[in-house]
Amino acid sequence: MLVITLLAAFAANASSDDGFAQAVGKLATTNFKIKREAVDEIAMLRHPNTRAVLAALLDGSLYFRKEDKRVFVLEASGDTVALTDAVTLAPAGAASTRDFTKITTNNQLRKQLKGILAGFALTDPDADVRRAAVAEMMRSLDADDAALLRDRIDAETDRKVRAMMRSALALADLESPEADVRLSAVGALQGDLSPEVFNRLAALVERASDGSFAEPDERVRAAAQKAVNSIKSKRNLYGLFETLFFGLSLGSVLVLAAIGLAITFGVMGVINMAHGELMMLGAYTTYVIQLLMPSYIDVSVLIAIPAAFLVAGAVGVLIERGVVRFLYGRPLETLLATFGVSLILQQIVRDVFTANNRPVETPSWMSGSLQINEALSFTYNRLYVVLFMAIVFAILLFVLKRTSLGLKVRAVSMNRPMAKAMGVRTEWVDALTFGLGSGIAGVAGVALSQLTNVGPNLGQSYIIDSFMVVVFGGVGNLWGTLIGGMSLGVVNQVLEPHAGAVLAKIFVLIALILFIQRRPRGLFPQKGRAAEA
Amino acid sequence: MTSATHPLLSQLFGDRGTKAFFGVLLATVVIVPILHLAVAEGSALHLSSYTMTLIGKYMTYALLAIAVDLVWGYCGILSLGHAAFFALGGYAMGMYLMRQIGTRGVYGHPELPDFMVFLNWTELPWFWHGFDMFWFAAAMAILVPGVLAFVFGWLAFRSRVTGVYLSIITQALTYALMLAFFRNNMGFGGNNGLTDFKEILGFDIYAPGTRVSLFVASGVALALGYLACKYLTHSRAGRVIQAVRDAESRTRFIGYRVESYKLWVWTFSAALAGVAGALYVPQVGIINPSEFQPINSIEVVIWVAVGGRSTLYGAVAGAVLVNYAKTYFTAALPEFWLYALGALFVLVTLFLPQGVVGLAARVKRKPNVLAKAVPA
Numbered sequence A: 001m002l003v004i005t006l007l008a009a010f011a012a013n014a015s016s017d018d019g020f021a022q023a024v025g026k027l028a029t030t031n032f033k034i035k036r037e038a039v040d041e042i043a044m045l046r047h048p049n050t051r052a053v054l055a056a057l058l059d060g061s062l063y064f065r066k067e068d069k070r071v072f073v074l075e076a077s078g079d080t081v082a083l084t085d086a087v088t089l090a091p092a093g094a095a096s097t098r099d100f101t102k103i104t105t106n107n108q109l110r111k112q113l114k115g116i117l118a119g120f121a122l123t124d125p126d127a128d129v130r131r132a133a134v135a136e137m138m139r140s141l142d143a144d145d146a147a148l149l150r151d152r153i154d155a156e157t158d159r160k161v162r163a164m165m166r167s168a169l170a171l172a173d174l175e176s177p178e179a180d181v182r183l184s185a186v187g188a189l190q191g192d193l194s195p196e197v198f199n200r201l202a203a204l205v206e207r208a209s210d211g212s213f214a215e216p217d218e219r220v221r222a223a224a225q226k227a228v229n230s231i232k233s234k235r236n237l238y239g240l241f242e243t244l245f246f247g248l249s250l251g252s253v254l255v256l257a258a259i260g261l262a263i264t265f266g267v268m269g270v271i272n273m274a275h276g277e278l279m280m281l282g283a284y285t286t287y288v289i290q291l292l293m294p295s296y297i298d299v300s301v302l303i304a305i306p307a308a309f310l311v312a313g314a315v316g317v318l319i320e321r322g323v324v325r326f327l328y329g330r331p332l333e334t335l336l337a338t339f340g341v342s343l344i345l346q347q348i349v350r351d352v353f354t355a356n357n358r359p360v361e362t363p364s365w366m367s368g369s370l371q372i373n374e375a376l377s378f379t380y381n382r383l384y385v386v387l388f389m390a391i392v393f394a395i396l397l398f399v400l401k402r403t404s405l406g407l408k409v410r411a412v413s414m415n416r417p418m419a420k421a422m423g424v425r426t427e428w429v430d431a432l433t434f435g436l437g438s439g440i441a442g443v444a445g446v447a448l449s450q451l452t453n454v455g456p457n458l459g460q461s462y463i464i465d466s467f468m469v470v471v472f473g474g475v476g477n478l479w480g481t482l483i484g485g486m487s488l489g490v491v492n493q494v495l496e497p498h499a500g501a502v503l504a505k506i507f508v509l510i511a512l513i514l515f516i517q518r519r520p521r522g523l524f525p526q527k528g529r530a531a532e533a
Numbered sequence B: 001m002t003s004a005t006h007p008l009l010s011q012l013f014g015d016r017g018t019k020a021f022f023g024v025l026l027a028t029v030v031i032v033p034i035l036h037l038a039v040a041e042g043s044a045l046h047l048s049s050y051t052m053t054l055i056g057k058y059m060t061y062a063l064l065a066i067a068v069d070l071v072w073g074y075c076g077i078l079s080l081g082h083a084a085f086f087a088l089g090g091y092a093m094g095m096y097l098m099r100q101i102g103t104r105g106v107y108g109h110p111e112l113p114d115f116m117v118f119l120n121w122t123e124l125p126w127f128w129h130g131f132d133m134f135w136f137a138a139a140m141a142i143l144v145p146g147v148l149a150f151v152f153g154w155l156a157f158r159s160r161v162t163g164v165y166l167s168i169i170t171q172a173l174t175y176a177l178m179l180a181f182f183r184n185n186m187g188f189g190g191n192n193g194l195t196d197f198k199e200i201l202g203f204d205i206y207a208p209g210t211r212v213s214l215f216v217a218s219g220v221a222l223a224l225g226y227l228a229c230k231y232l233t234h235s236r237a238g239r240v241i242q243a244v245r246d247a248e249s250r251t252r253f254i255g256y257r258v259e260s261y262k263l264w265v266w267t268f269s270a271a272l273a274g275v276a277g278a279l280y281v282p283q284v285g286i287i288n289p290s291e292f293q294p295i296n297s298i299e300v301v302i303w304v305a306v307g308g309r310s311t312l313y314g315a316v317a318g319a320v321l322v323n324y325a326k327t328y329f330t331a332a333l334p335e336f337w338l339y340a341l342g343a344l345f346v347l348v349t350l351f352l353p354q355g356v357v358g359l360a361a362r363v364k365r366k367p368n369v370l371a372k373a374v375p376a
Helices: A002-010 A017-025 A032-045 A050-059 A107-122 A127-139 A143-153 A159-173 A179-189 A195-204 A218-268 A275-292 A297-322 A331-353 A380-402 A404-414 A416-421 A426-449 A458-473 A478-499 A501-518 B007-013 B016-037 B049-072 B082-104 B114-118 B134-158 B163-182 B208-234 B236-246 B248-254 B258-284 B294-307 B313-332 B334-351 B355-364
Strands: A062-065 A071-075 A080-085 A091-096 A100-102 A369-373 A376-379
Touching: A017 A032, A032 A050, A032 A107, A050 A062, A050 A071, A050 A107, A107 A127, A107 A143, A127 A143, A127 A159, A127 A195, A143 A159, A159 A179, A159 A195, A179 A195, A179 A218, A195 A218, A218 A275, A218 A376, A218 A380, A218 A404, A218 A426, A218 A458, A218 A478, A275 A297, A275 A331, A275 A426, A275 A458, A297 A331, A297 A426, A331 A458, A331 B163, A331 B294, A331 B334, A369 A380, A376 A380, A380 A404, A380 A426, A380 A478, A404 A416, A404 A426, A416 A426, A426 A458, A458 A478, A458 A501, A458 B163, A478 A501, A501 B134, A501 B163, B007 B016, B007 B208, B016 B049, B016 B208, B016 B313, B049 B082, B049 B208, B049 B258, B049 B294, B049 B313, B082 B134, B082 B163, B082 B258, B082 B294, B134 B163, B134 B258, B163 B294, B208 B236, B208 B258, B208 B313, B236 B248, B236 B258, B248 B258, B294 B313, B294 B334, B294 B355, B313 B334, B313 B355
Parallel strands: none
Antiparallel strands: A062 A071, A062 A100, A071 A080, A080 A091, A369 A376
């Protein structure tokens, strides 16, 4: 009841600083009765600093100076501490702990403080603060909390906070001696996914060691059992969603890494072993861009995308002009030569940036997660990777299917001599195709820089995976790469909790090796004469 | 060779490269141990045990290179996973050597190797049984890579996986094995692999006599492996294999069972790589999962490419040259080595499709013979 009267008092205008200073000064005592009265008074005053002082008292960081009984908040430990004036919250220099006496609290006082602080939080204008306060209360619910919640629930405007309050009240009702109240409480809790609710309900249906149930009423038990089962199945379902999402985001990374390879491999029949290193260059481009504009980290990633495309694309064209074009029709030699290029690129990066991993910062809009409900949340960086992959894929599809370059690329991949006879400058198409595939690798590197360490070995760790995706999906087919990458990602994530990350990967590799035996040309094999080349 | 009149002998030793190879090998196997054992340590002619072990190591690499040359140079199968067979042979020998440690390990357990005691294992895993016998380990060093290659090849060749697809799945194979062997609970010592060997066949593994014996054994294995490959490539089957390399479909249409030929040459090559690995481990004294790294397998291919494909002696020359360069540069100019290796890959494929051996021939013969394009 005390708490409720306090809350009513909050509506009153804040009193002057003098009154607040006086009330705070009263705390400088060892008498708990006086302290409790002082706390009530401080709360009633609703001074802007009320909350900070009470929170400090609850933490045990509120002290008074022995000589003049002034109250301070003390920070840090050891012999010297930083002082903060409790009334003004202004820094008041440093001093030795010996000159101070801690303002201690007992159970009763702590409970009072918690109630007051929770009341503050529940009236906070920010819905997130209110939600956190309810969640905190749910962890250790008592009658006072319930009374507080009952009082606030009608005034609550946020839908989610209100639902949580309702759950909290239902949890409190489970303690009721009347079976009907408990039964309706169980009904109200059905479908709530928070762990507190689940644990409480699960406790209801459990047998104690002497064989008796914690819950005497059978109807309540049956209802609780039903609720527990429904929560369990819901949780499993959301767990499945989460695994699927993880799988899709991993798959997106694989698709990003493999799609450039699919172009060069599929169109030109060229195995580019330096593909991983082109991704690495993209990741390092992101790093350099961030170095160049340290105060605009949020935009830097967006700028890094075209920059990485250009850097990796240019290096790709260089590789094509300098090495690959002399080796057309000799895929195994191309493989070896581009492997040599990859070693050189790695060593260049080691010499320029050292062998250590470089820190790439995550922009603020990519951190955090999207909370769907208590059991399901998607982290933004994974979400963006999926989105990013979709955009890159769409653009690539557009370029290949709707532009004149795409038409030529497809013509060359289907029948090189015929395309040449029709006047397509195959050499030029080759260089551009290789540049395009390499540029996409650079763009993939930007995405990777947000997910893994940026170091000279970044490319190596992805190259085998990307080859697997291309080989699995079928050469020369973008959709095959998409489906191949996504299914590999999902399969990996589904296996991982059962077999561990390494074993899951081994299983996937073995499965792939076996799959290639069944379908030597992948899921979507190329058709026509080109396939026989 | 005076007896080169005999048809088989002239077949085996007929070309100059082979003669040169055997000449150099014989000289090495005779002179190196003498310089190591008989010449006093202070003398300028004395060869340290480090140098001798290094040369011994090169000889096992050369054997591995021959194995790769057999499948790549003669059969057109570019294997990017041969180091896996090499490492498997090495592990088989390593397991034998581990069992020979006996109670002299850090924990002094009579049966379990140290790392198993460390992992609180109480019993020897089933696949470690039998490795206390040398003959068993030696057989396994050949059988394990051989059987793996047979199964892998049977699946791959039967469904006509060829070209780059095959190369990539061989790479996936060695990658998967590397991940597997890195796991502690696989029972192969995890990350650290197998090391701290004490003796082989009852002889101290670090004694000069044992080292010389291992050195000579490597030389003999290299000679025998070379002869076997030479014989194979000059037999009727060898000609079919080369026909497969040059025109696989045509060979099939003529009526040869292409996949059987490929399978047998592939399996034989893997077993040969296993032997090389088994000789390599007692000389370097350690085997760990990094031997399975995909880059190792690719490096073997470059040895063969540098030396010159489909000559066998070219593979040997390439293995020794590249590894000598590696030993030299990684000590003298560590940063430079990857550039050199990378450039080697590029330059050799672009300008020396026949390797150093081809270059030597080019210098000797008339230019118009060499102007001919080299098939892939």
